[in-house]
Amino acid sequence: MYDNMRKINSVLSRHGDQNKPIISTEFGYTDAPVNNPSGKITLQTQAQYLIRGLVIHHALGFKRVFIYSFWDEGKDMNFTEHRFGMIDHDLQKKPSFFAVKTLIEQLGDYQLKAKMDNISLPSIGYVYEHPTDGKQVHILWDGTQPKTGVFQTTARSVMQVDLFGNTTQLMPDDNGKFTATFGHAPIYLHADKPITFIRSQIAKAQGSDAPLTVALPNKQIIALPESSQTELAVSLDNPQAQTITLNLMVMDEQMNKLAQQQQVVKAGQQLTVKLPIPTQSDMPLLDKYTLNVIEQQASGIGGKVSSYPFFIRRLQAASHAPITVQADIKGLDQPVVILCNDQLEVAIDAAKGGRLWEIIDRKTASNQIHMDYAILPNITSIPFAFGIWDTFNGKLKNDPMQITNAKDGKLTLTAKAKELAVTQSWTLRDASLILNIKVHNPTNTSQKFSYKSHPEYTVGGTGDSVTDVLYLPKSDGLTKLPFWTGLGDKPIGDLSANWWAAVDTQNNIALKQTYTGKGLAQPRLWFGQGHYNVELATERNFAIDAGQTWDAQFTWSVIQLTSGNIEQALQN
Numbered sequence: 001m002y003d004n005m006r007k008i009n010s011v012l013s014r015h016g017d018q019n020k021p022i023i024s025t026e027f028g029y030t031d032a033p034v035n036n037p038s039g040k041i042t043l044q045t046q047a048q049y050l051i052r053g054l055v056i057h058h059a060l061g062f063k064r065v066f067i068y069s070f071w072d073e074g075k076d077m078n079f080t081e082h083r084f085g086m087i088d089h090d091l092q093k094k095p096s097f098f099a100v101k102t103l104i105e106q107l108g109d110y111q112l113k114a115k116m117d118n119i120s121l122p123s124i125g126y127v128y129e130h131p132t133d134g135k136q137v138h139i140l141w142d143g144t145q146p147k148t149g150v151f152q153t154t155a156r157s158v159m160q161v162d163l164f165g166n167t168t169q170l171m172p173d174d175n176g177k178f179t180a181t182f183g184h185a186p187i188y189l190h191a192d193k194p195i196t197f198i199r200s201q202i203a204k205a206q207g208s209d210a211p212l213t214v215a216l217p218n219k220q221i222i223a224l225p226e227s228s229q230t231e232l233a234v235s236l237d238n239p240q241a242q243t244i245t246l247n248l249m250v251m252d253e254q255m256n257k258l259a260q261q262q263q264v265v266k267a268g269q270q271l272t273v274k275l276p277i278p279t280q281s282d283m284p285l286l287d288k289y290t291l292n293v294i295e296q297q298a299s300g301i302g303g304k305v306s307s308y309p310f311f312i313r314r315l316q317a318a319s320h321a322p323i324t325v326q327a328d329i330k331g332l333d334q335p336v337v338i339l340c341n342d343q344l345e346v347a348i349d350a351a352k353g354g355r356l357w358e359i360i361d362r363k364t365a366s367n368q369i370h371m372d373y374a375i376l377p378n379i380t381s382i383p384f385a386f387g388i389w390d391t392f393n394g395k396l397k398n399d400p401m402q403i404t405n406a407k408d409g410k411l412t413l414t415a416k417a418k419e420l421a422v423t424q425s426w427t428l429r430d431a432s433l434i435l436n437i438k439v440h441n442p443t444n445t446s447q448k449f450s451y452k453s454h455p456e457y458t459v460g461g462t463g464d465s466v467t468d469v470l471y472l473p474k475s476d477g478l479t480k481l482p483f484w485t486g487l488g489d490k491p492i493g494d495l496s497a498n499w500w501a502a503v504d505t506q507n508n509i510a511l512k513q514t515y516t517g518k519g520l521a522q523p524r525l526w527f528g529q530g531h532y533n534v535e536l537a538t539e540r541n542f543a544i545d546a547g548q549t550w551d552a553q554f555t556w557s558v559i560q561l562t563s564g565n566i567e568q569a570l571q572n
Helices: 002-014 043-059 095-107 373-381 566-571
Strands: 022-027 062-067 111-115 123-129 136-142 147-153 158-161 167-171 177-182 187-191 195-202 213-215 220-223 229-237 244-252 257-265 270-278 286-296 303-314 323-327 336-340 344-349 355-361 388-392 402-407 410-417 420-429 432-440 451-455 468-474 477-482 499-504 509-517 524-527 532-537 549-560
Touching: 022 043, 043 062, 043 095, 043 111, 043 123, 043 136, 095 136, 095 187, 136 177, 136 195, 158 177, 167 177, 177 187, 220 229, 229 244, 229 257, 229 286, 244 270, 257 270, 286 373, 303 373, 323 402, 336 410, 336 420, 344 420, 344 432, 355 549, 451 549, 468 566, 477 566, 499 566, 509 532, 509 566
Parallel strands: 022 062, 220 303
Antiparallel strands: 111 123, 123 136, 136 187, 147 177, 147 195, 158 167, 158 187, 167 303, 213 229, 229 270, 244 257, 244 286, 286 303, 323 336, 336 344, 344 355, 355 388, 388 451, 402 410, 410 420, 420 432, 432 549, 451 532, 468 477, 468 499, 499 509, 509 549, 524 532
16 A cells, blocks of 8 residues: 555656545455455454554545445355445444444544654554644554564553553553553554654563452441551452562552552462551541552563552541531532441431431441442432432432531431421431431321332441341241342341341441331342342321321441350340
């Protein structure tokens, strides 16, 4: 194509037409396995060739290129004309569709600046630059075999994007050098500073394609105010045949480095390391952090970065006397109300119907309620998830309630559910949270009334098979029901007393709920993914008479278990 374009440009120049736009009216590759004029073309090869060809067209000055074709004309595998599409005849997207989509995303707003310096055939590379902010994207490939390229930049990090949009963050070494592997499939390199290509060599075959596995067993760490540090557990699994050297680095959202640790993981080794993170009394109540795992490249130049977000929830300083404070939580647009003492800290969201976000036990630093801080900004769009929320005649799930009292470990909220006046009175007492609900009917007629409480529990911080056990009082004694890893209802029949409990036998902690209220139906037990629900609701066709008030009380108690009788501790 390069030689042909030189000839075409020569002819155009001789006739004074060198400024006329050049258009390619048909360009593409068929992936037909038989009689293919381009040789053996797989679906992957079609994607690679298409992107390389489009970039070359652009670099050679073509003003427009028509891809042939968007859609397979038929299903005959042996007929080349049926197999040119980026989607097949049944409208299923091929790899080439996603490759072109990635090309548009990576270079759509950029302009060609130059060919990459120091790079020569069979390797090809181009530099694109954004017209407003000056940021650059380098695209490069090799037409023969995989190469490991050595590059240099003053940027702090480089983002590598593969043919289909998958990203890898690269970290230059102290000299600004890093390596990236490229081959038949083009790669994109993003940086906020220029990148210089230094050299390349044939990429060495890896002993194992399986990558290092990194996991955070706990992505929501609870930090005690009296401690100067907390710990992040990091699980590492190296399935490869060689030792891997890692740099573990914790960053806040302002890119400040809070903790760093070198870690060597031997071939085939699995281990969990504890990374200490300093904490301060003035740190936010809730903040997001990132663990960057920097894996040294096999070349010894630069590193590959994998990022893992997590949260730290800092508890309030508290004494035995309960206090009530309002505080901001990242992801929520209104402050929440915190009730805390030296045993528990709870968070109640008056702006979202009095939703209970947390019952945090200070001794075990665990939240007994299912919570994912990452979804807080979108919580109202999720029908059944997270916290404990209730409805009154189908209202007030996410509606704001008015705060009428907030002090000394107490909180009173009021709101209207159509004609009915709703009052929630919360009280923190030792290791118990008490909720008194009053629903008053001020009208002259009886009003139909429905109440529903939807909780999601993770006693001890997680819902765990075998070690988490529910205790249900039945007429023939206490029934024990282990945590179920499935999803859905678990019929439990009628309870003989108005309470239930969940026990985390691993952490020796229990959550017990007692409940009273006229017209409450038997609890409904539901297991979710990693949590369990014990829903409470009024019976059907329940009503509040004219001028009357419906009263209910719910109490959640956190019980620290000893080596004694668990059943006796729960029934006391």
